[in-house]
Amino acid sequence: MNKGMFNKKLIGSLMLAVLLSACKSTPMVDKPAGVEDKSPSSSSVAQADGSADTSGVKEVVIDSNANNSNNPLNDPNNILSKRNIYFDFDSDAVKAEFRPLIEAHAKYLVANNNAKLILQGNTDERGTREYNLSLGQRRSVAVKKSFNLLGVQDKQIETVSFGEEKVTPNCADENCHQANRRVDIAYANE
Amino acid sequence: MNKLLNKLRPVLLFIISLFMSLAISPANAALEIEISGGSAQQIPIAVVPFGGSIVGQSSSAAQVGNIIGADLRRSGLFRVLETGGVVNRPTDINQVKYAEWAALQAQALVVGRVESLAGNRLKVSFKLVDVLKQTQLAGMEYNIAPNQLRMTAHKIADVIYQKLTGEAGIFASRIAYINKSKGRYTLQVADADGENPQTVVSSNEPIISPAWSPDGSKIAYVSFEKKKPIIFVQSLMTGQRLTLANFKGNNSAPAWSPDGTKLAIVLTHAANSQVYIINANGTGLKQLTKSSAIDTEPTWSPDAKWIYFSSDRGGRPQIYKVSSIGGEAQRVTFEGTGNLSPRFSPDGKLLAMIRNDGGKYRVALQDLSSGQVQLLSDGGQDESPSFAPNGRVLLYATRVGGRGALAAVSSDGRVKQRLSESGGDVREPAWGPLLN
Numbered sequence: 001m002n003k004g005m006f007n008k009k010l011i012g013s014l015m016l017a018v019l020l021s022a023c024k025s026t027p028m029v030d031k032p033a034g035v036e037d038k039s040p041s042s043s044s045v046a047q048a049d050g051s052a053d054t055s056g057v058k059e060v061v062i063d064s065n066a067n068n069s070n071n072p073l074n075d076p077n078n079i080l081s082k083r084n085i086y087f088d089f090d091s092d093a094v095k096a097e098f099r100p101l102i103e104a105h106a107k108y109l110v111a112n113n114n115a116k117l118i119l120q121g122n123t124d125e126r127g128t129r130e131y132n133l134s135l136g137q138r139r140s141v142a143v144k145k146s147f148n149l150l151g152v153q154d155k156q157i158e159t160v161s162f163g164e165e166k167v168t169p170n171c172a173d174e175n176c177h178q179a180n181r182r183v184d185i186a187y188a189n190e
Numbered sequence: 191m192n193k194l195l196n197k198l199r200p201v202l203l204f205i206i207s208l209f210m211s212l213a214i215s216p217a218n219a220a221l222e223i224e225i226s227g228g229s230a231q232q233i234p235i236a237v238v239p240f241g242g243s244i245v246g247q248s249s250s251a252a253q254v255g256n257i258i259g260a261d262l263r264r265s266g267l268f269r270v271l272e273t274g275g276v277v278n279r280p281t282d283i284n285q286v287k288y289a290e291w292a293a294l295q296a297q298a299l300v301v302g303r304v305e306s307l308a309g310n311r312l313k314v315s316f317k318l319v320d321v322l323k324q325t326q327l328a329g330m331e332y333n334i335a336p337n338q339l340r341m342t343a344h345k346i347a348d349v350i351y352q353k354l355t356g357e358a359g360i361f362a363s364r365i366a367y368i369n370k371s372k373g374r375y376t377l378q379v380a381d382a383d384g385e386n387p388q389t390v391v392s393s394n395e396p397i398i399s400p401a402w403s404p405d406g407s408k409i410a411y412v413s414f415e416k417k418k419p420i421i422f423v424q425s426l427m428t429g430q431r432l433t434l435a436n437f438k439g440n441n442s443a444p445a446w447s448p449d450g451t452k453l454a455i456v457l458t459h460a461a462n463s464q465v466y467i468i469n470a471n472g473t474g475l476k477q478l479t480k481s482s483a484i485d486t487e488p489t490w491s492p493d494a495k496w497i498y499f500s501s502d503r504g505g506r507p508q509i510y511k512v513s514s515i516g517g518e519a520q521r522v523t524f525e526g527t528g529n530l531s532p533r534f535s536p537d538g539k540l541l542a543m544i545r546n547d548g549g550k551y552r553v554a555l556q557d558l559s560s561g562q563v564q565l566l567s568d569g570g571q572d573e574s575p576s577f578a579p580n581g582r583v584l585l586y587a588t589r590v591g592g593r594g595a596l597a598a599v600s601s602d603g604r605v606k607q608r609l610s611e612s613g614g615d616v617r618e619p620a621w622g623p624l625l626n
Contacts, residue, residue, distance in 0.1 A: 057379055058429030062393035062415045118417055127551065128530045128544055128573050129398050129618070130443045131500060131507060133419065134456070134463035134484040137440055141461065159458070160418035161440050165396035169615075170592040186417055 072108070073187055079104040083185040085143055086178065092142040102143070105185060106150035113156075116188035119143050121161040124177040125170075129163055136161030143183045158188075232269040233354055235262060236296040239273070241281030242303035244312060244336070251304035254314065254343045258300060261347035261361040261383060266605030268354075271296055283317045283326055291321045298327070298354060302346070304339070311335065314342050318350050328353045340386055341625065348624075360578040364622045365585060366390070366400040366409055367596060370615040377411055379426065379622070382578075384609045391424060391431075401444045401453075402622040403470075409620075410434060410444035410453060421455055423470065434472050445488050445497075446470075447514075454478065454488035454497050454514075465499050467514070478516055489532050490514065498522065498532040498541070509543060523556070525563060531574065535581040540601065542566075542575040542584055553586050555601060566599045576621045577601075587617045 072078045085098045094102070109115050121136030140159035147157055167180035237259040239252040262268040271294050273279075280286045281303040291299050302316030311333055318328040328349055332342050341362060348359030363382045368375055375397045380387040391397065395414040402409055403423075410423045419442045421435040435441040439458035446453055451470055456463050465479040465488045479485040483503035490497060491511075498511045501519070509523040509532045523529040528546040535542070538558075545554040545565065553567040553575045569588040576585045581601060588597045588608075594617040595610040610616065 057388040057390055057426050059389045060391040060424065060429050060431060062391065062395070062413070120417070125571070126549065127546070128487070128500075130456070130487045131484070131530050133398075133440060133442050134458075134486045137458050137463060138484075158418070158438055161458075162396070162414065162419075165398065165414060170589075 073190070080108055085183045085185070087139055087181040087183070089174075089178070089181065092138045094142055094146050102146050103150060106147055106152050109147070109152045109156050110150075115156065117147070117152075117157050118186045118188060119157060119159045120166075120184040120186060121159070121163075122167050122180055122182050122184065123161075123164050124180040125164040125167060126177075127164075129165070131163075133161050133163035133165075136163045139181070139183050143185075232267060233298060234269045234271055234294075234296050235298040235300065235350075235354075236271040236273050236276075236291055236294060237262070237300040238276075238279055238281070238302075240302045240304055240314075240316075241279065242305045244304055244306055254302065254304060254339065254346070255300070257340060257343035257383070258347045258350065261344060261359075262350065264383065264607060265351065266600060267351075282315075283319055283329075286319060286324075288321060288324050296321050298350075300346075300350060307333065312339065314339070314346075316346050318353060340381065344381060344383070345625075357582065358580040358624070360580050360583065360621075360624065362625045363579055364406070364625070365596075366402060366620045366622060367616055368397050368400065368618040370594070370617070371613060377409065379409075382621075390426060391422075398618055399443055400618060400620045401446055402620055403446055404448060404450040404623060406623045406625060410446065412442045412444070421453075432472060434470075435468060435475075443486050443488060445490060447490050448492055448494045454490065454499075456486045456488065465497060465512075476516075478514070479512060479519060481519075485510075487531050489534060492534055492536060492538040498534070500530045500532065507546075509541075526554075529554070533575050533577060535577050535601070536579060537581055540581070542577065544573055544575065553584060553599065555584070564603060566601075566603050567597065569597075572597075574618050574620075576619055578621050579624045585619045585621050587619055 073080045075081055079101060082101050085094060109117060119140035121140035123132040123135045137159065140161055144157050144159045168176055171177045171180065237255045240254040242251045244251055259270045263270045276290055278287055278290060280301045282301060286299065286301065299319040299321050300316060301319065302314065305313045307313050313331060313333055315331040316329065317326050320327050330349060334342050344361040347361040351359035361382055364379045365382055366377060366379045369378055374392055374394055376392040377390040377397050377400055378387045379390055390409060393413060393415050398412045400409050400411045407427065408423050408425050410421060412419045412421055419440045420433060421441045421444050423432045423434045434444065434453065435455050435457065437457050437459040440463065441455065441457055443456040444453050452467055453470060455466050455468055457466050462482060463484045463486045464477060465485050466475055466477050468475045478497060479499065481501065481503050483501055485499055485501045488497050488499040495514060496511045497514050498509055500507050501510050504521065506528040507530055508521060509529045510519040510521050512519040526545045526547050529543045531544040533542040541556045541558055543554050543556065544551050550570045552565055552569060552572050554563050554565050556563045566584065567586060567588065571589050573587045583598050583600055585596060585598045588595055590610060594615040595608060596616055596619045598607040
């Protein structure tokens with residue numbers, strides 16, 4: 001086995017580790033993902049140590065290739081580059097302050113019939129992952145209804161949820177939890 | 191009792207760290223194990239370092255004995271004795287000088303050896319000896335490929351465990367979990383002792399909810415690689431991936447039927463999260479629950495008659511059950527602020543769940559015949575309970591110092607272990623079936 005792969009073991013180090021309490025105020029913006037599925041037909045991914053495995057697990061690697069051309073959706077001076085809608089605790093009500101943002105995206109969608117939007121609901125990290133996935137869905141559905149009222153067709157919108165997967169972890173205060181309760185707007189093929 | 195445990199903890203940590211650094215130096219070992227508690231009546235057992243040598247192998251025969259000893263110790267049911275002071279190192283029963291082992295107060299003794307065979311094969315043999323009666327309790331020989339040495343040691347530990355406790359072992363099994371490190375998510379499988387970790391799939395988008403097929407050959411999981419949760423089923427041997435469910439909206443919470451032919455899944459393609467059944471090849475989708483609430487986290491009863499799931503149809507999330515062929519749902523849990531993530535013990539008698547008590551999420555175990563509930567964990571954000579194949583141990587996710595770690599607790603609450611990975615954030619454990 002490759003000695004270079006040897007991870008120094010630090011038993012109990014986690015118990016002593018300084019708690020990472022830093023809580024970013026800016027939410028993570030969703031990164032576009034591309035998929036490279038290295039299933040058996042394509043070139044195989046070598047195991048790190050190159051040796052045969054006891055049980056023969058074949059590794060699959062998925063990589064993102066964030067690469068966007070110039071367009072209004074990514075122009076930082078354009079409201080269309082704004083993608084986050086925040087929610088109050090235990091609420092899926094879309095607040096008035098986010099109306100201009102939603103109207104701008106609605107206008108873009110009406111003008112660009114082929115554009116497709118994905119609304120990604122997020123929750124704070126309290127509770128189980130799968131349950132939060134379902135909770136985040138409620139928020140994305142609430143935002144979708146706002147778009148529908150502005151004339152955007154159902155076929156242009158997909159509502160999904162990331163639950164607690166994309167939010168800032170280890171929140172120490174309510175501001176941090178608040179930043180996590182949001183719907184992110186993403187366009188298909190971004 | 192707790193005070194005593196606290197006193198013992200540094201000692202245990204030292205012994206275990208010493209043991210592990212001796213035993214498995216070259217491996218790219220990931221999960222570290224810390225043990226606390228133990229059975230009141232531990233069986234004193236000595237495992238003599240295995241004799242013999244392996245031609246052309248960096249791994250030594252001695253590691254076999256070390257792995258067996260570590261497995262038995264981790265169960266909490268054995269006191270594994272130090273053998274360093276014993277001069278004679280028997281590798282077969284006819285070499286055992288019983289007085290020496292009786293002096294160590296060993297009740298049972300494990301001896302064995304590893305030999306190289308032609309064609310790059312190894313022969314591993316062992317004997318389990320009753321020191322008091324001076325008789326053989328068990329003995330086996332294995333003809334294996336060199337890379338099966340570690341799993342063979344686990345199988346031997348299972349034989350010993352079964353012989354001396356009367357219950358099936360769990361050492362020759364694997365666990366799956368998600369490791370998040372440097373922004374990358376990897377679904378890994380490791381031996382039940384946390385060693386020999388291997389990557390099943392890695393992605394820069396989240397992966398959650400791994401679920402073993404009942405035969406252990408595949409894992410279903412939820413990947414966000416296409417900006418939304420999609421369920422994949424991946425063969426461990428070939429890496430081949432089947433997109434099990436990629437419907438509009440969320441696709442999540444896969445749970446295999448006991449016979450492996452179907453999965454319960456959760457979709458939002460109509461509107462809110464609802465439970466569906468789908469064939470393991472992705473055909474034959476049928477809606478199972480019909481509510482305007484959240485229905486999620488389905489799991490099958492071992493007899494396949496019921497699907498248990500969590501739902502907020504009554505306000506706070508609680509656990510409900512519905513016949514796996516459909517019908518009205520019935521509420522199962524009533525206590526606590528809420529209950530989530532139901533999981534059956536293999537015999538169907540116990541239901542593990544995550545109980546929310548005023549914002550603290552912990553592993554609870556409910557006896558389904560008496561209704562009695564026992565809290566098994568003491569964290570605040572414990573998640574994802576998963577039974578070992580013999581039902582004696584539960585693996586779950588906890589947090590230590592702001593990071594995800596895995597923990598295990600015996601179903602009687604007496605023995606606790608923590609598995610952590612240095613530098614990683616580990617979550618979503620799932621205990622796989624026993625390997626044959």
